[in-house]
Amino acid sequence: MELYENMRCEPVGMLALREPVALPITATVKDAIQAMREKKLGCAIIVDENRIPLGMFTESELTRLLSEESLVWDEPVTRYLTRDWPAVTITDPISAVLDALETKNIRFLIVVDDQGKVVGLTGQKGLMEYVAEHFLQQVSVQRIGGNPYPVEREGA
Amino acid sequence: MNSKPISSPCDEFQDPLKNYDPKVYCDPLMKALAEEKVTSVQYRPVAAISPQTTIREAVQALSKLKVACLLIEEAGRLVGVFSDRDVLDKVALEYDTLRERPVSEVMTRDPVCVFDSDSSAAALSVMAVCGFRHVPVIDVKHQVVGIVSPQRVTEFLRKQLVK
Numbered sequence: 001m002e003l004y005e006n007m008r009c010e011p012v013g014m015l016a017l018r019e020p021v022a023l024p025i026t027a028t029v030k031d032a033i034q035a036m037r038e039k040k041l042g043c044a045i046i047v048d049e050n051r052i053p054l055g056m057f058t059e060s061e062l063t064r065l066l067s068e069e070s071l072v073w074d075e076p077v078t079r080y081l082t083r084d085w086p087a088v089t090i091t092d093p094i095s096a097v098l099d100a101l102e103t104k105n106i107r108f109l110i111v112v113d114d115q116g117k118v119v120g121l122t123g124q125k126g127l128m129e130y131v132a133e134h135f136l137q138q139v140s141v142q143r144i145g146g147n148p149y150p151v152e153r154e155g156a
Numbered sequence: 157m158n159s160k161p162i163s164s165p166c167d168e169f170q171d172p173l174k175n176y177d178p179k180v181y182c183d184p185l186m187k188a189l190a191e192e193k194v195t196s197v198q199y200r201p202v203a204a205i206s207p208q209t210t211i212r213e214a215v216q217a218l219s220k221l222k223v224a225c226l227l228i229e230e231a232g233r234l235v236g237v238f239s240d241r242d243v244l245d246k247v248a249l250e251y252d253t254l255r256e257r258p259v260s261e262v263m264t265r266d267p268v269c270v271f272d273s274d275s276s277a278a279a280l281s282v283m284a285v286c287g288f289r290h291v292p293v294i295d296v297k298h299q300v301v302g303i304v305s306p307q308r309v310t311e312f313l314r315k316q317l318v319k
Contacts, residue, residue, distance in 0.1 A: 002183035033248050059240040066251055067219035102310045124306035132284035134186055135277045
């Protein structure tokens with residue numbers, strides 16, 4: 001099978017899922033930013049004691065708050081959360097990721113198990129890597145110099 | 157006596173492209189990505205600022221324009237990009253001390269670009285391999301003619317999937 005069918009049939013678990021920044025509701029804005037920097041991720045998921053996601057804090061929200069100069073570092077990050085962030089289950093088809101990213105206009109997607117617990121993070125980058133694997137010649141050109149897929153992004 | 161004719165250099169030349177057939181894609185999604193030019197997924201006009209713009213102004217521009225990436229251009233040439241990720245990594249916690257500094261101090265220099273004649277798959281491979289979410293598109297004169305974002309790629313992919 002090729003890309004068209006693969007995206008409809010293969011489960012989200014086939015994507016290279018990232019370990020998310022998962023923080024408790026007591027975390028401050030500063031905690032979230034430091035954790036996002038350490039893990040080189042553009043978002044933090046706030047979870048309850050059962051690892052059920054309560055909401056997401058993203059780098060784009062950070063930019064918006066900085067531009068408004070309304071950010072207080074020691075405040076709980078829950079004040080700035082986007083709640084009810086979309087999620088997919090690990091057994092959903094990969095096309096569900098594409099649908100969610102495009103229709104909700106988001107960069108990151110929470111991956112949960114059948115009990116709704118956070119098990120990973122995917123998003124635009126994971127999807128791009130998955131599609132790019134179907135174009136090995138193009139990928140090889142970009143890899144001249146021995147670049148593997150970067151765990152951390154290097155810029156924009 | 158050896159009667160073998162002496163071959164001329166022209167006879168020995170073998171055209172390396174003689175048996176070249178471009179790859180044929182049966183998969184509609186792969187065909188679209190391989191055959192459609194990057195210009196079909198780029199968007200324009202691009203949001204651009206100068207390297208002397210302050211970090212505060214750049215952050216405000218990202219927010220006001222609702223974009224995740226600004227191009228930094230000097231005398232018509234692309235010298236860097238400034239994105240939400242640069243805000244997170246280099247600016248956020250240091251904002252009070254950096255806000256009036258020029259954005260050139262924190263921008264990502266020399267971003268990887270694709271040419272407007274490249275395929276959509278080439279732009280996507282840059283995103284995957286180099287880790288850049290936004291890929292500027294340039295012409296032969298190295299002038300920026302657009303930018304490819306993951307949103308545009310996902311929109312493109314989804315259109316092909318629901319056809």
